[in-house]
Amino acid sequence: MPSQVFPEIARVDARDKVLGQALYGADINLPGMLYAMLVPATIAKGRVGELDVRRATETAGVVQVLSIGDFPTLRPEISFLGQPIALVVAETIEAAIEGAEAVTAVYEASPFVALMSSPGAHRVPAEGFSTGDVESAFQNAATIVEGTFETPTQHHNPMELFGTVAEWSGGRLTVYEGCQNVDAVKGALAKALNLSPDAVAVKSEHVGGGFGQKSPPKIQTALVAQAARLTRRPVKLVAPRGQVFHIANYRPRSIHNMRLAANAAGRLDAISYDVVQENIPDGGFRSTGYHEDIARLYAIENFRATAADVHIDRQMPRHTRGTHPFPAGFALESLIDEMAHKLGKDPVQFRLDHQAKKDIIAGQPLSPHFLNDCLTEGAKRFGWSKRVPEPGSMRLDDGTLVGFGVACGIFGASMSASEATLRVRANGTTRMISSGHEMGQGMLTAIANVITQGLDINPDRLEIQLGDTTRGPQIATVGERGTASCIPVALKAVHALRAKFEELAGSNPPAGNLHEQLARLKRPYIEVTATELAPGQDPSALKAFRSGGRAGAGPDYPGFTSMSYIAQFVEIHIDPMTRRIRMPRAVSIADIGRVVSPRTAKGQMYGGVVWGFSTALREETEVDPRFAGYLNDDLADYVIAVNADIGNIDVGLIDQPDPRINSVGVKGMGELVMLGTAPAIANAIYHATGKRIRKLPIRIEDVL
Template sequence: MPADAFSDIARVDARGKVLGQTRYGADTQLPAMLYAMLVPATVAKGTVRNIDVSPATGTSGVVQVLSLGDFPTLSREINYLGYPIAMVVAETLEAAIEGAEAIRATYDVTSFIPLMDSPGASIVPSEGFDTGNVDTEFQDAIEVVEGTFETPTQHHNAMELFGTVAHWSGGRLTVYEGCQNSDQARNALAEAMGISPELVTIKSEHVGGGFGQKSPPKLQTALVAEAARLTQRPVKLVTPRGQLFHIANYRPRSIHNIRLAANGEGRLTAIEYHVVQENWPDGGFRSSGYYQDVARLYAIDSFRATAGDIHIDRNMPRHTRGTHPFPAGFALESAIDEMAYRLGADPVQLRLDHEAKTDIIAGQPLAPHFLNDCLREGARRFEWSRRISQPASMRLEDGTLVGLGVACGIFGASGSAAETTLRVRADGTTRIISSGHEMGQGIRTAVVNAVVQGLDVNPDRIEVLLGDTSLGPQLATVGERGTASIIPATIKAAAALRARFRELAGANPPAGNLHQQLARLKRPYIEVTASELAPGQDASALEAFRAGRRAGAGSEYDGFTSMSYIAQFVEIHIEPRTRRVRMPRVVSIADVGRVVSPRTAIGQMHGGVVWGFSTALREQSEVDPRFAGYLNDDLADYVMAVNADIGEVDVGLIDKPDTLVNSAGVKGMGELVMLGTAPAIANAIYHATGKRIRKLPIRIEDVL
């Protein structure tokens, strides 16, 4: 049975973070440590002809300069601007920077494609999807909405940069860095170094934001490890943000052509959807992912989609928070809002009338969900009934235009094989060897809450160990998988420990909490290990997890599909003279199954709204087509939301368990929480102005 509702507890890591005691990878200080700086390629595509390292070797403080011949993982072939061609290692950071800036290289340059619409760019089709009677439904439709929607290239910009510290001792390699998938990073590093994974440890106990960018293994990890092996000293590299823009992953630009049909009864009957994105050849971010989740959002049985990539010569795009459903949802939810106006229907009621119960992609039932509860509760809190339907009809006394918008979001509920070891000691402490990565989302708090709900232990003396491959296998914390996988295992561990104690104590246990009882029984500790499998998995998935291989599943399971849902309600004010867009109020309601940590879940939702505002109205990575490089590659010029941009944010959680997806009824929310924000803002702007804006970010000139 799923766990009962969880009580609210404070963040267990709050005090350490406020006091600056939390240590991240780049905070590691080791004796005799050297400092490194990368030397990026200055061309977008070509071959390195020669590298002159002599100016760097003559720089005071430089210990060694490592170039292409010293790194088997690097190539002379340049496929994007900023690709590392050398690394300078020095006694100080300043000397490393000075040495790196002194190095010069010559190249044989070839032509490149910087943008999707550059000369020579062409579409490479991906897999599509077709179900129902799309052509017939469009022929019979009384209303058809169609439009082209575009979302821009955007970068993650986590507070923590890519920081790596590598140290060799006795043939063993230890690396300290922030990542979301430390097992995969360990295995990739071992392969690059030509050693056994058993000789490599990745320590990633705290991560200063990931959002997908810190999921794949980093190129710099192997470079720093090799530098440490060659110099026989610890080496640290913190990649500057300007370089990070050019070598790390990002959200690709995408263009969405969508048509939506409705019949005489006001039913939405068909969707035709065609999407292309910028991508690398054989890139890991599939264009087919755009239609797969949004096709499940509403009961629209006829759906046709095509997808494709346009290959560009920049660094590789990959998953960014909200991944495919963020851009796709902007297109679909904007089109549905436009259709509501065409039909004379209320945008909330139109969505309520199309509650989906079937997954048309997999051809099976959707797990019971509560999107309509999200819509009803959001409409109540937001006072949606005050909305006057006519665009540009609501104003403040000073002439400020007022717009109200609504949109929904959907994201797959995934899971993974996972394992937890729980030890309760007589000395008053509890230790949990868990799995996953703490990126600020609060997974440690969720683990602690699962333990204190199940066991009478000292809540302030619980140690949660995770993100360290020396402790055991570490779950990839991606795609809303972390909490949904490790919490069921933690709850099972607590239940197993209770049962073990009952066997030990017998019919008349001593008084006190669990620590005191163990002391009176003269037992130093009790320890148990429990595991969890995603639906349909068998023992082989647990073995894959223990070996650091892929062990995830979902959102399509055997016989059902499970998703997380959200409804966003946004109020927009547009100043009558400057046309500056303000967002004084948001109501955000989510269905994420059982809520394990209310405090951190609410924080996640606030963060999602902020990022949603930022993506809708601020963020865009500006590409210089002359060099295929990013012009605004710092926090001064890459415009993001600030405190003054965000008004009142009211969030709510339905907190009903998904009884099919795992034993605790938990679904993820990290990706979900920003979905629906951008189209809700665009829909509110239409309501305020009568202008339908189909391209992000929305600028002042768009609402003039």
């Protein structure tokens, strides 16, 4: 049975972070360390003809310039602007930068496609999905709404840049860097440098934000490792943000054509959905993923989706927080609102009336969920009953237009095979070696809450080790599977240790907490190792996990599908003269199963609303079609939400376990928290102005 309600505890990593004692990848300083800087290609496509490094090698402080031929991963063929063509290694960062700027290249340039609209761009179809009889549903529909929705190219901008430190010792490589998947980095390094995996260690104790950007292995990691091998000294590289924009993954621009049909009874009956996105050939971000979550959001039996890529010549787009459901949900939730208005129905009640109980993709039941509770609780907290339905009818005394908006979000609840080792010592300390990555989302605090609620130990002397391949295999902390994977195995370890102690102590255990009891029993420590599988997995998944293979599962498990849900309510104010858009308040209510760390879960939700506002009204990466590069590649020009943009945010959690997904009943929330905010804002703007805006980000000129 799922566990009891968990109390709120303080963040266990807060003190170290406030005091600057939490170590990130670039914080590592080693004796004799050198500093590196990348040299980026200045064309979008073609080939390096000649590379002149003479002036760079003559720069004071430069130790070595490594280029094509020195690295197995550096090649003369250029696929995107900013692709590394050389690495300058120096005694100081200043010398490395000066040396990198002195490297020149002669290129053989080729024609390139910068944008989906550029000459030469063409649509490449991808696999679609269809269920039910969509054609008949639209032919017999009483009401149809449709639209074309656009979401822009956007970049993740976590505070921590791409920092890598590499050190060799006795033929073994150790890399320190912030990432979300150290096992994948270890495997990529072993392959690129022709090493045994046992000769590679990757450590990522803390990550200063990831949001999907730090999931795949970075281009720079193998280069820094090779530089350290050739120079026989530790090497550090921190890529400037402008370079990160060009070498890191990003959210691709996408265009969504969607039609929604309702029958004579006012019930939603069918969706026809076509999506196209920018991508590179054989890119890792599937256009087929856009329909997979939203098809499970409401009870709509007839669903047809088609998908395609438009190939461009930039770096690979990949997962960004909210991944596919963010842009797909912007389209769907905007049309749901439009349909409700057209039918004369309340947008909240309209969603309540379409509660989904079946997964139409996997053809099986949805696990019990509480989206309707999210909507009901959110409407109550927000004061939705005060909404006057007619667009443009609500104003403040000074003429400010007021709009209320609502939208929902959904994301698959995934898990992974996992393992944890728990040791309690008689000296008063406890150590948990587990799997995953602490990116600020609160995984350390969630694990600590499970341990301290289940064992009578000293909470201030608890050490939790994550993100270190020398401690054991590590799950990829992506796709909402982090907490859902590490928490059940942590609870299992707690139960195993308690049982082992009871067997040791017998029917008359000594007094004191667990440390004191061990001391009185003259046992220096007690230790257990626990493993956990996702529903439907067999031991082969655990074997894959231990060898760095794919060990994830879900959200469709044998016999059921599990999803996480959220409902977003926003109030929007629009100045009657300047048309400036403000969000004075928002309410966000989520169903993530059992809440293991209430404080950090709420923190994620606050951040999700802020990022949702930012994606809706601020963020767009400007691509220069002349060079296929990014114009606003810094935090001065890439506009994001700031404190002055954000009003009061009220968040809440339903805290009802999913009894089928795991022993704790916990589901993920990292991707979920920003979903629904953008369409809720767009719907509120419609309520305030009567204008339907279908392109993000929404600008002042859109509401003039």
